[in-house]
Amino acid sequence: MATEPAATGAIGGIAIGTVLETRGVRKRFGGIVALDGVDLQVRRGEIRALIGPNGAGKTTLINVITGLFAPTDGEVRLDGRPITGLSPKAIARRGVVRTFQRTTIFAGCSVFDNILVACAAARRYRRDTAGATPVRDAAAAVLETVGLQDLRGVQASSLSHGDQRLLDIAIGLAMRPAVLLLDEPTAGMSLAETRHMVDIINQLRGAASIVIVEHDMDVVRETADTVSVLSSGRVIAEGDPATIRENEQVRDIYLGR
């Protein structure tokens, strides 16, 4: 696990602590229980993978954390302070930033403007983290980080699928998030694009705590410090990638035994 040095290195001074926590989060849609008491602690600076079969409640959990739905029961805390039931806007301003399963970018704007708008949001709402760098320079730096600097003038809608996914994550990154929630970042990507995405995610280690919902176990193995397995709305196992791979219960769920 690479958690320890990264966490202390990046956040300087604060020992490994929980940055994001859900306590007994339940979410019911009519008769369907999507989340059935999820307890999750994301440590500062770590990359946490959230895996589980379809319908396990992974995206619902992200939706509850980011304020799209209020939980039926339970609590979400950021840095120990409850954020349960706040609006998506308010939660984003506190530094919990997400991406979506479907690419969600400003399609008609240039690549640069996509990032510019996010950097401007960081400047407005994340004052403590946004430095004195002019917004335009900050945006250029983010493009550099993800390797889209050569496409800055291109309209986002005419990027390839892989580059659009990359831009999607760059928008989240530009917000200087405390917690970045990535919902299937490599979905629909080619092998080469997936490799690039893995590199990018690993580069972000320490800069933000990252929760990544992922089906590709190779990606999980190469990025995650800790894996939480969600099944039928509950966390059924937690541990480092190697341990989880050996876990009988997890194998049963994935192999449908």
Added chain:
Amino acid sequence: MTVTRARDGHGRRWWGPWLVAACALALLPLVSSAFNEFWDFFFTEMAILALLGVSFNVVYGYGGRHSFCQGMFYGIGAYVTAWLAQRGDVHPLLVVAAATLAASGVAFVAGVVFIRTGTHNFTIATVILGIVAFLTGNTLRWLTGGEDGLNFTLPVSHVAGLAFPPAGIRGKLHLTVAILFVVLFALAWVMRSTAGKIVVAIRENELRAQYLGYGVFAWTLVIFTIGGALAGLAGALYALTVNHVSTSVFDLGLSINAIVWTVVGGLGTVLGPVVGVALLLPITDYLSSLIVYSAIPVGILLVLVVTFAPEGIVGRLGRARSDVVHAERHPTDGSEPVIGSATPGGVTHGH
């Protein structure tokens, strides 16, 4: 495959064309001295209606909310001008300011009520509001003069040595063209700023903007209020030009015309509404002298534009000018600014 370079307008000398245009406009008095009263009035009307088109363009072309009640704001601006002018004791500049403020105030209140209902309901609500304004205007005859309208003259006062409102139709032509130019320049400037980029981003993806912490409601409200102010200003200019206002200003047809001009000219482009009005107003005037149902050919033209050039005339011209670069990654320099950036909709074409 080729990729169209977005015209993000980050060029440094973007104001160059505006400077040229300003110099050209300074020569307008020389040109207009060749006009007779018909042309003076015709071009004044064109500039006023272009301003109304700009107000719709701000709300929909940039803000992404379809408004069918820009004509109502125009009517409010015109009537407030008429009422205050009839009092005879209000400074004419204050009259215009009050008319603009009144229209933006109504837009603000309507926005507070409508915006949260979502984009589609918002559109329907503006249609209803427009119709209610028309019916109310015709019912309150004692206030509006009904279809006969109100006659008035705005007292003339001197501002910095210039008569306001200017005497004669030619002076009013110069005034409205100058105001239109200032509004267009301000729009171009704002849309290039970060605030402008945020407005367009919200139009492009409200959901994502919200998840970046942006108050979509507040931004949209500001845009709608500005749109109301611009339409109100256009109405005030109309009123002080013709010295007569009737409830026909509340006709829904005016709002619809503003939409047609803007769509044909180019939604979300600075010059779109101006080009749309300049093209369609003469056509409509000519056709209506020939046939009763002049709206039919205009409607056909609209369908053709929406089908074959959904980005409008200015949008299409701008696209042709913008560089086409290969999808392969290679450095692109600071892009050439084109007046009227941020055309909605992605453009990808085969090679």
